Amino acid sequence: MSLVEFHNVDKNYGAKKALSDINLKIERGHIYGLLGPNGSGKTTLIKLINDLLTPTSGEVLINGLKPGVESKKIISYLPERTYLNMNLRVEEVIAYFKDFYTDFDEDKAHKLLDKLKIDSKTKLKTLSKGTKEKVQLILVMSRKADLYILDEPIGGVDPASRDYILNTILENFNEGSSMIICTHLIADIERILDDVIFINDGKIVLNESAEEIRSVRKMTIDNLFREEFKC
Numbered sequence: 001m002s003l004v005e006f007h008n009v010d011k012n013y014g015a016k017k018a019l020s021d022i023n024l025k026i027e028r029g030h031i032y033g034l035l036g037p038n039g040s041g042k043t044t045l046i047k048l049i050n051d052l053l054t055p056t057s058g059e060v061l062i063n064g065l066k067p068g069v070e071s072k073k074i075i076s077y078l079p080e081r082t083y084l085n086m087n088l089r090v091e092e093v094i095a096y097f098k099d100f101y102t103d104f105d106e107d108k109a110h111k112l113l114d115k116l117k118i119d120s121k122t123k124l125k126t127l128s129k130g131t132k133e134k135v136q137l138i139l140v141m142s143r144k145a146d147l148y149i150l151d152e153p154i155g156g157v158d159p160a161s162r163d164y165i166l167n168t169i170l171e172n173f174n175e176g177s178s179m180i181i182c183t184h185l186i187a188d189i190e191r192i193l194d195d196v197i198f199i200n201d202g203k204i205v206l207n208e209s210a211e212e213i214r215s216v217r218k219m220t221i222d223n224l225f226r227e228e229f230k231c
Helices: 042-049 090-100 106-115 129-141 159-171 186-192 210-215 221-228
Strands: 004-013 016-026 031-035 057-062 075-078 147-151 178-182 195-200 203-209
Touching (some): 031 186, 031 221, 042 147, 129 147, 129 159, 186 221, 195 221, 203 210, 210 221
Parallel strands (some): 031 178, 031 195
Antiparallel strands (some): 004 016
8 A cells, every 4th residue: 555645636726726637656665856846736735645635526545544633643744834933942842742743752853953053942033044944844854754744845944054954854764654855956855866756737747766767867857857847
């Protein structure tokens, strides 16, 4: 059984069709790049997995079940926009996650904070945008989840920190789990991808292993993306 399955999924917003006839499987132990231009349907697809939206037609299954309370227990989600209370201290947010998620590893969170030299007693609102994103990533990666979904995880991080962040993702990625990374910074993340999904105008236009792109097409993922979506 695949970890995530989409069967003939459509999603409409009124007369606008955001997703059209999506058939997709997310297998265990793989890191997927979900890539496409703005407005292509990436966020809608992610929200369907997270039970933040429901399909207009078709079916989404998470570990064989429809999205809901049980599926949320095994998904660790990093949205593009922050959802944290900026008046809290970092240590208070960690305590909140520990109480809310039974799979949250508090020790791991503090170790990652120390590695990134983030003071847990600091209030979130005093941190830079990039440091806030690092804190959110630490919270997500400190859960022992079956599926990690990261929406623009390095968008606000300076280039010098990106390799460190990617290594942090890899080192804390549970064996047997899966990950979906949605980003525009393809060249920065392509080295960690196992599979690539291109989406455009609500349709999947490519679903291929990263190795096939490199060895058969003789292209980087970034170059293939630029060729596929050139203006």
